[in-house]
Amino acid sequence: MTRGLFISFEGIDGAGKSSHVQALAEAFRAQGRAVTLTREPGGTPLAEKLRALALNEPMDALTEALVMFAARRDHLLQVIEPALARGDVVLCDRFTDATFAYQGGGRGFDWSVLSQLERWVQATHHAALREPDLTLLFELDPAIAAQRLAGARVPDKFESQPVEFFTRVAAGYGRRAAADPARFGRIDGDQPRDAVWQDVLRCVRERGWLS
């Protein structure tokens, strides 16, 4: 049976990851793979309710981290693990690196507490610590990301944060990538869309997952 693959997409708000999630799903399907396309926070009815709270209601950093991990636990058990067990390619728009980047980097919440929560939440019957096989990290200067988002949509609680917040979020992502460089494909988001897409394809092809 084909082994499941777990790929997450990360970056500060406005870094330009979203359209590439759909395109990568189509590339895998064109080669005969079943794809589960999902997102965090969210991906199940319960986790989508938690998403609405997390993105709209004011709360302290620990509460925010707990809501993200509660949503993740439900999503992992209901969607991600069953899909990987079937042999699907799971493409997830954000996963745990976002909690380290936003709650750890952006909000300044304790990194070691997040690591403990990660170990509890991501231990399942199938894996001692479920993590993506590949994380595509879209990197873009926060000032450019803010310009791209300006006027594009009504900002949520995170998108309304100042550029300095996203500078700390980007540093949080950098810290996660430095700790586990083999898992990360770092993509320069400050390029035309097609060049970004070619970099996405290169990261997946060099692992032998797409021809």
Ligand SMILES: Nc1ncnc2c1ncn2[C@@H]1O[C@H](COP(=O)(O)OP(=O)(O)OP(=O)(O)O)[C@@H](O)[C@H]1O
């Ligand atoms: N390579 C690019 N060059 C210029 N603009 C881009 C590029 N990629 C995306 N954009 C534009 O930037 C904005 C943000 O893109 P997108 O929604 O894909 O970002 P995102 O990383 O998914 O953000 P979020 O996580 O907040 O949803 C959109 O208006 C999109 O059209």
Ligand SMILES: Cc1cn([C@H]2C[C@H](O)[C@@H](COP(=O)(O)O)O2)c(=O)[nH]c1=O
């Ligand atoms: C998983 C996760 C997400 N966030 C933040 C990051 C974004 O601002 C929103 C999600 O919005 P998107 O448009 O779907 O990217 O939530 C977070 O703060 N912590 C997390 O763990």
